[in-house]
Structure formats: structure tokens, C-alpha cells
Amino acid sequence: MTTTQPLLTARGLTKRYGRVTALDNADFDLYPGEILAVIGDNGAGKSSLIKAISGAVHPDEGEIRLNGEVINFRSPMEARDAGIETVYQNLALSPALSIADNMFLGREIRKPGFLGRWFRMLDRPAMEKRAREKLTELGLMTIQNIGQAVETLSGGQRQGVAVARAAAFGSKVVIMDEPTAALGVKESRRVLELILDVKRRGLPIVLISHNMPHVFEVADRIHIHRLGRRLCVVDPKLISMSDAVALMTGAKKPPEEALAA
Ligand SMILES: Nc1ncnc2c1ncn2[C@@H]1O[C@H](COP(=O)(O)OP(=O)(O)OP(=O)(O)O)[C@@H](O)[C@H]1O
Numbered sequence: 001m002t003t004t005q006p007l008l009t010a011r012g013l014t015k016r017y018g019r020v021t022a023l024d025n026a027d028f029d030l031y032p033g034e035i036l037a038v039i040g041d042n043g044a045g046k047s048s049l050i051k052a053i054s055g056a057v058h059p060d061e062g063e064i065r066l067n068g069e070v071i072n073f074r075s076p077m078e079a080r081d082a083g084i085e086t087v088y089q090n091l092a093l094s095p096a097l098s099i100a101d102n103m104f105l106g107r108e109i110r111k112p113g114f115l116g117r118w119f120r121m122l123d124r125p126a127m128e129k130r131a132r133e134k135l136t137e138l139g140l141m142t143i144q145n146i147g148q149a150v151e152t153l154s155g156g157q158r159q160g161v162a163v164a165r166a167a168a169f170g171s172k173v174v175i176m177d178e179p180t181a182a183l184g185v186k187e188s189r190r191v192l193e194l195i196l197d198v199k200r201r202g203l204p205i206v207l208i209s210h211n212m213p214h215v216f217e218v219a220d221r222i223h224i225h226r227l228g229r230r231l232c233v234v235d236p237k238l239i240s241m242s243d244a245v246a247l248m249t250g251a252k253k254p255p256e257e258a259l260a261a
Helices: 046-054 076-081 099-110 114-119 124-137 155-169 185-200 211-217 241-249
Strands: 007-017 020-030 035-038 061-067 069-071 082-086 171-178 207-208 221-226 228-234
Touching: 007 046, 020 046, 020 061, 035 046, 035 185, 035 211, 035 241, 046 061, 046 171, 046 207, 076 082, 082 155, 099 124, 099 155, 124 155, 155 171, 155 185, 185 207, 185 211, 207 211, 211 241, 221 241, 228 241
Parallel strands: 020 228, 035 207, 035 221, 082 171, 171 207
Antiparallel strands: 007 020, 007 061, 061 069, 221 228
């Protein structure tokens, strides 16, 4: 995997909020087809890193490249246009709209010119069908009524809709910020299965999570973020969960033998 070129890279990302330095010269590499977990203590800068990559915040310094080309997203929509789909911790769903509308909402925003054409091509039943297929894949079709408003769903079900949307539309990279945090055991399992399924379809995934068993179950490599920057990248097959946590918190120094390229 590491013999190929990374698909998405960041070098020297810095982001300051007043006196807080959320990102401090952070690096990042995502390789084709991998699941890269990003772990770190609260406030380590994981969300800031992902927001910089997905166009939600503008880094003060640093460079991001997709397929070797420097990118400068001015908004999450531009990142989505480039094929980077993100499921944010605080979900970007519209509560009053239906499940199917939410699944396609991002597309409307994404390409206004193109959208008209798209909506003429894809009639409502087709959109509902696709939304239904995605949710069935996630095992979420026990509930709905695809026309049901999202505000009537449980937190876990809403998360499922957001994950299904990202998986359905991400064409280059899918980023998930704590996708299982609000979910019960069964729903978490479905989301993990979906993550593996997205990987099987060849898409790389960035998974931010505090859930170590989930991280160790699905990740190919683990990016450990500490104090605003990448401390190291480790191979989950070569390190224990407790050692990964010790690295995160600064209790241990990165061991040479567990480092992933
Ligand atoms: N919009 C903002 N305004 C001010 N400070 C911010 C903002 N966003 C993040 N920060 C600060 O930047 C630092 C990094 O935050 P960030 O959310 O990136 O960390 P995190 O690793 O994702 O944390 P957590 O695991 O708790 O979600 C924190 O000290 C946070 O308070």
C-alpha cells in the first residue's frame, strides 16, 4: 500500500483560533483504498485537521494536495465537488426534510447548474429508490418510509442517513468524524460494516474515532494526533490498544517497530 503515492496529503497545516493553536504544523497522508483512523486526545486537533481537508476551515498555513495537485477548498461544497465527502460530528442534515431529500440535499447545493439537469434525469422515485437501497445496505430500512422527516428519526438513525449519504456520493475520499459515537451496539456494527464495504468498493476512508476497539477492528493504519500535529502513524497489527492510547496521551514515545510508513 505504501509503495503507491498517497491520494490525499497535507503538509505543515497550521490553524489558530485566537490564542489557541488547533493545528500546529500538522502532516497527513491518505493512501488509495485504505482505512486510516485518526486518533488523539480531546482537543488534539483531529476535527480541525479534517475540517481543513474538507474545506470547512481555512488553514492559516500549509498545503493540501489531492492526487498530487494543490487544492484550496473555500467551502465544503468545493471539497464535495472534488469527491471528498464528510460525515461531521454535528450532522449536517435538515430535520424537516425527508430521508430521501436529505440524501440528495448535498447534491443540490453542490452543483446548481448541473443540478437542474440531474433532477430532470433522476425523478423522485429514482432518488427514493437509491436512498432506500443505501439505507437497506445499512440495515436501516426497518423503520422507514423514505418520505419520513429526519426529525422523527432517532439519533442513531439520523447518523445512519448521514453515513449512507457520504458512502453513496463520495467518489474519492470518505471522511467520518465519530460515526459510531451516538450509536447503539447494533447500529455501530452496521456502520462499521458499511465502512468496510466502502473500502471494498475501493474508496479510502478517514475515520476519526475515540472508540479503540472500532479503530483496531477496521483501520489499516492509525494516524496518532497529539498537540495539534501528527505524532506518528502506527500499524494496528503491531501495536496494542493500550500502547496506542499511551502514545495519544504522551505517556509513551512512538516505538520504531510499530510505525507504519
Ligand atoms: N471554532 C473554534 N474556535 C475556537 N477554538 C476552537 C475552534 N475549533 C477548535 N478550537 C480549539 O482547537 C483545539 C482543537 O480542537 P479540535 O476540535 O480540532 O480537537 P479534537 O481533537 O477534534 O477534539 P475532540 O476529540 O474533543 O473532538 C481545541 O483546543 C479547541 O478548543
